[in-house]
Every structure is written in structure tokens, then in C-alpha cells.
Amino acid sequence: MTAVALVTGASRGLGAVIAHRLAADGLAVAVNYRSDAAGAEQVVAAIRDAGGAAEAFAADVTDESEVAGLVARITGRLGPVHVLVVNATGPQPSIPLEELTWQSHLDQLTFFVKSPTLLVQAVLPGMRERRGGRVIQIGSDVVDRNLPGMSAYIAAKGAQHAMTLTWARELGPHGITANIVAPGWIPVERHAGLDESGYLAEVPLGRMGTPEDVAATVSFLASEGGEFVTGQRISVNGGHT
Numbered sequence: 001m002t003a004v005a006l007v008t009g010a011s012r013g014l015g016a017v018i019a020h021r022l023a024a025d026g027l028a029v030a031v032n033y034r035s036d037a038a039g040a041e042q043v044v045a046a047i048r049d050a051g052g053a054a055e056a057f058a059a060d061v062t063d064e065s066e067v068a069g070l071v072a073r074i075t076g077r078l079g080p081v082h083v084l085v086v087n088a089t090g091p092q093p094s095i096p097l098e099e100l101t102w103q104s105h106l107d108q109l110t111f112f113v114k115s116p117t118l119l120v121q122a123v124l125p126g127m128r129e130r131r132g133g134r135v136i137q138i139g140s141d142v143v144d145r146n147l148p149g150m151s152a153y154i155a156a157k158g159a160q161h162a163m164t165l166t167w168a169r170e171l172g173p174h175g176i177t178a179n180i181v182a183p184g185w186i187p188v189e190r191h192a193g194l195d196e197s198g199y200l201a202e203v204p205l206g207r208m209g210t211p212e213d214v215a216a217t218v219s220f221l222a223s224e225g226g227e228f229v230t231g232q233r234i235s236v237n238g239g240h241t
Contacts, residue, residue, distance in 0.1 A: 002053065004078045005222065006030040006071070008061045008119065009088030011039035013188035014138060017211035018085055019043055021219050023052030027083060030074045031056045034088070053078075061088050062115045071122040080126030083222045086116045087138040094149035108156035116160060120167065124176075132175035134222050137164050138214070139182040139233065144241040161233055168231030177230035179221050183214050184237025205238035 005022045009015040011033035020043070023029045029047060031054055033040035040056035047054040055077060059070035074081060090111045095104050120135055127133030142150065143158045161180055168178040185199050186209045196208055214236050220226050221234075235241060 001079060002026070002028045003082040004028045004030065004074065004080060005083035005085060006032060006057075006074060006081045006119075006123070007085040007087055008032045008115075009034075011036035011043060011056075014183070014186065014211050014214055015085075015087040016043045018087060018138075018215045018218050019054065020047060020050075020052075021212070021215035022083065022085075022222060023047040023054055024050065025219055025223065026052075027222070028053040028055075028078045030054075030078060030081070032061065032070065032088070033058055034060050061119060062110050064118055067115075067118040067122050071119075071126075075126060080130060081123040082127065082130065082132070083134045083136065084119055084123050085136045085138065085218060085222075086119055088115065089138075092150070092153045095152060096149050097151065100152060104152040105155065108152045109159065112156040112160040113163065116163065124171075127171075127176050128174050132227075133171075133177075134226070135164070135167065135171070135176065135178040136218055136221050137178075137180040138218075139164075139180040141182045141184045141235050141237045141241045143182075165231050165233070172230060177221070177227065179226075179230060180233045181214060181217050181221070182233050182235045182237070184209055184235070184240045186211055186214055186236075199240075203238040203240050207238065209236060209238055 005027040007019045010019040010031040019029045019031050031040050031043050044054045044056050059066045140157050164180040
């Protein structure tokens with residue numbers, strides 16, 4: 001049976017590249033999107049043109065009922081999810097402390113604590129049934145950088161990291177690994193026009209990271225070679241932190 005991967009937020013950016021890489025590795029990929037149907041279908045078409053297997057699935061992965069329906073549809077059409085890649089994200093505004101509200105925190109926690117929890121809970125029965133699975137969260141090295149104005153985002157990302165490492169211990173007895181890939185600044189479409197020079201000057205390896213760098217790490221964690229790696233945060237940032 002072909003293993004199935006669900007990649008959330010995969011209609012563009014990091015998610016799209018991760019979906020392409022996992023499909024090239026031989027997994028059937030569920031390309032999740034919320035509103036960019038055209039982008040998701042382009043990703044699916046490109047994967048199929050390259051000989052891979054993929055289908056697009058619309059769902060808001062912060063909504064409990066939609067997550068349950070998403071996983072049910074994937075299971076019915078492709079099979080149980082074996083690899084879950086939690087990649088979907090939302091706006092990350094810079095908010096100074098004096099303007100910070102509880103809603104500012106909730107907006108970030110919704111994407112980085114609520115959504116991963118709903119997704120793991122939804123795929124867990126299928127992973128337990130097959131005695132194995134991979135939970136791979138896309139985090140950020142921002143938790144080590146203490147950027148002013150980003151406390152709500154950093155707090156939520158820090159919670160996501162800690163939660164993943166705890167899940168590794170909880171899910172290990174079921175043969176399920178849980179890891180978090182923490183990229184540095186990886187320019188994608190939404191970063192077009194931004195000046196990279198200041199960041200680049202602080203990267204020991206002397207170049208900006210690419211989505212393919214992140215996808216390669218996800219690929220390893222999803223592979224047979226990664227089956228004994230769990231409870232780890234792997235930074236993909238050229239040594240920036």
C-alpha cells in the first residue's frame with residue numbers, strides 16, 4: 001500500500017515544495033489548501049506530470065469539523081494518513097508590547113497550537129491502526145531570535161515546539177515519530193521585494209535557504225531512514241542560530 005502524506009497549506013510556498021518532494025519520494029500526497037484552489041490544482045498537476053500521485057483537498061485546518069472531514073475524505077480517496085506535515089500558517093504582524101492584545105495571542109495560537117492538535121487527533125486512529133506514522137511540524141528558528149514586536153508569534157511557535165517534543169514521548173509507544181523542522185528565513189512568494197542583505201550577513205554558510213532545503217529535511221524525517229528520529233527540533237537555517 002502506498003503511504004499517504006497530508007501537507008497543510010500546500011498550494012504555494014514551502015508547502016508546495018514539500019508536497020512535490022514527498023510525491024517524488026513515492027508517497028501519495030494530499031495537497032491541502034483553504035482558498036487557493038487554482039494554486040493547489042497546479043501543484044497536483046505538476047506532481048502528476050512528474051509521475052507522482054496527488055489530490056487537492058480544501059479545508060480550514062483551524063476548524064474542528066473541517067479537519068475531521070478533511071481526514072475522512074483523504075482516507076476514503078487515498079487511504080489513511082501516514083505522514084502529517086503541519087505547515088499552514090497565517091499573518092504574522094509585528095505588534096509592539098503596548099498594543100498587544102489577548103486576541104493577538106489567540107490568532108497565533110490558533111495556527112500553531114489549535115490546528116496541529118486537531119490534525120494529530122484526526123490522523124491518530126489511522127496511524128495507530130498501522131502501528132506507525134510521522135508527525136512533522138514546520139516551526140521556526142524565530143524562537144531563538146527574540147525579535148521585538150513578535151512576542152505573540154514567538155510565544156505560539158515556542159508552544160508548538162514544546163508540544164511536539166512532548167507528543168514524541170506520548171506517541172512513541174505507537175510507533176509514531178514527532179519532530180519539528182525549524183527553518184530560518186526562507187524566501188517564498190510572499191517575501192517578494194524584501195531586502196535579504198541584513199539577514200544574509202548573519203548566516204555562516206553565506207546564502208539564503210531555499211524551500212528545497214526544508215523539503216529535504218522533511219523528506220528524511222518521513223523516510224525509512226528517519227524512523228528512529230523523534231522528539232527533535234531540526235533547524236534549517238545555515239547556522240544562523
